Amino acid sequence: MKKFTLNEAGDRSVFRVPEDYFAGLEMQLNKRIEVLEAEKKSETIVASRKRGGIILTMQSVRPMLYMAAMFTLLLFSIALVFHYTAGSGSLRAQETSSETIPTAEDYLISSMGTYGISQYYVESQVTE
Amino acid sequence: MGKTDDTLLLEMLRDESQRHKAFNLLVKDYSESLYWQIRKMVLSHDDANDVLQNTFLKCWTNLEQFRGDSRISTWLYRIAINETYTFLNKARQKNQSGITDLEDSMVQSLQGDAYFDGDQAALKLQKAVLSLPDKQRLVFNMKYYNEMKYEEISEILGTSVGALKASYHYAVQKVEAYMALEI
Numbered sequence: 001m002k003k004f005t006l007n008e009a010g011d012r013s014v015f016r017v018p019e020d021y022f023a024g025l026e027m028q029l030n031k032r033i034e035v036l037e038a039e040k041k042s043e044t045i046v047a048s049r050k051r052g053g054i055i056l057t058m059q060s061v062r063p064m065l066y067m068a069a070m071f072t073l074l075l076f077s078i079a080l081v082f083h084y085t086a087g088s089g090s091l092r093a094q095e096t097s098s099e100t101i102p103t104a105e106d107y108l109i110s111s112m113g114t115y116g117i118s119q120y121y122v123e124s125q126v127t128e
Numbered sequence: 129m130g131k132t133d134d135t136l137l138l139e140m141l142r143d144e145s146q147r148h149k150a151f152n153l154l155v156k157d158y159s160e161s162l163y164w165q166i167r168k169m170v171l172s173h174d175d176a177n178d179v180l181q182n183t184f185l186k187c188w189t190n191l192e193q194f195r196g197d198s199r200i201s202t203w204l205y206r207i208a209i210n211e212t213y214t215f216l217n218k219a220r221q222k223n224q225s226g227i228t229d230l231e232d233s234m235v236q237s238l239q240g241d242a243y244f245d246g247d248q249a250a251l252k253l254q255k256a257v258l259s260l261p262d263k264q265r266l267v268f269n270m271k272y273y274n275e276m277k278y279e280e281i282s283e284i285l286g287t288s289v290g291a292l293k294a295s296y297h298y299a300v301q302k303v304e305a306y307m308a309l310e311i
Contacts, residue, residue, distance in 0.1 A: 014246030016173075
């Protein structure tokens with residue numbers, strides 16, 4: 001096998017470039033940069049408009065409305081729960097107080113039968 | 129006419145009113161050297177043109193971020209190398225469904241390329257160089273074709289001089305072995 005060394009490779013400049021390629025490169029790049037900058041500007045305008053809230057659509061407002069509705073419902077539920085637990089507590093207190101102190105009449109009526117109760121009420125009406 | 133001084137270029141880059149002028153100076157000073165660096169990797173002029181333009185556009189969009197931590201040439205070379213790798217990786221992915229691998233199709237395209245003046249031996253050399261891994265091929269091109277110093281290559285690639293010397297040495301051995309093979 002014949003040995004090869006890189007020195008035998010010959011001319012290293014086997015690649016060519018189209019004529020005036022480098023001369024025209026700057027112009028080509030500047031054109032592309034103009035397009036790039038114009039695109040960047042239009043993106044900035046759209047983004048700043050959205051940030052400023054000038055464009056308000058139902059789509060953008062809907063989530064906030066939902067949140068407000070949920071919050072209101074939550075507050076209402078809490079208020080309702082507190083109202084009923086507080087109210088029923090005072091009622092119970094009243095009932096308890098009336099239940100815990102029976103009167104003499106209660107004792108009398110509890111010892112009578114049905115006939116006795118009806119006679120008791122009829123006699124009291126006749127007397128009046 | 130020599131290259132524009134780095135300090136002057138940096139000052140112009142920092143000044144918004146002079147940034148475009150500074151960019152044009154960069155294109156004037158570095159387009160040719162970057163082009164050949166890219167061309168040796170992608171082989172085709174059209175592809176090299178695309179990669180070079182992408183390199184400069186990336187340079188333009190990142191001009192404000194450049195702080196002068198490295199030389200401007202180093203910074204540009206790094207962008208060019210990254211763009212070249214990106215191009216080659218995309219080409220490889222596109223070529224996956226093909227019968228031949230990317231390197232073979234690149235050499236085949238080179239045969240009919242109007243901007244390639246080499247003979248069969250030159251074509252074979254390109255095939256030999258293409259058989260190297262991308263990074264080793266890059267080191268080989270920078271040393272063999274561009275005749276850059278190891279210190280310069282080290283600054284661009286972030287690889288030690290010792291590692292570069294070893295890489296180049298093995299690259300040369302592989303290329304010579306490939307060329308010595310009788311088909």
